[in-house]
Amino acid sequence: MFGSDNEVKSDKIKGAKKIRKPRYAFQTRSQVDILDDGYRWRKYGQKAVKNNKFPRSYYRCTHQGCIVKKQVQRLSKDEGIVVTTYEGMHSHPIEKSNDNFEHILNQMQIYTSY
DNA sequence: CGGTTTTGACCGGCGC
DNA sequence: GCGCCGGTCAAAACCG
Numbered sequence A: 001m002f003g004s005d006n007e008v009k010s011d012k013i014k015g016a017k018k019i020r021k022p023r024y025a026f027q028t029r030s031q032v033d034i035l036d037d038g039y040r041w042r043k044y045g046q047k048a049v050k051n052n053k054f055p056r057s058y059y060r061c062t063h064q065g066c067i068v069k070k071q072v073q074r075l076s077k078d079e080g081i082v083v084t085t086y087e088g089m090h091s092h093p094i095e096k097s098n099d100n101f102e103h104i105l106n107q108m109q110i111y112t113s114y
Numbered sequence B: 001c002g003g004t005t006t007t008g009a010c011c012g013g014c015g016c
Numbered sequence C: 001g002c003g004c005c006g007g008t009c010a011a012a013a014c015c016g
Helices: A003-014 A098-107
Strands: A023-029 A041-048 A055-061 A069-074 A081-087 A108-112
Antiparallel strands (some): A055 A069, A069 A081
16 A cells, blocks of 8 residues: 555665655744644654654545655654655646645744655 | 544564 | 463554
């Protein structure tokens, strides 16, 4: 299941031949970890991290063909800071108002890896 | 009713 | 070889 993961695994074992899954980390200042960026997410697990006093939440896009994964983690140092990490690329339009999305971006700092 | 959520348990990989 | 960790999935329950 979930070819996306399988693909990455294969790449790792083989030696990274294809493009890597893009990873985008968003650091947001919010009291709630449930940030609606405009996509639909379904929580599939919650695990506690050792460097963090708070558990990390794992979310996945519920769109057909959309295998984007997202994980939300809070900074143990600042409970008001929420780190949202996006994995993969979306292949469908957002169902929320771009205005709202822009407003959210306005309050988040974007960090891009790769 | 459908969709979603929550917890627990399980598996694989890696280290020593 | 064994233990450990992280990560993911499953089922059940709940809500609108």
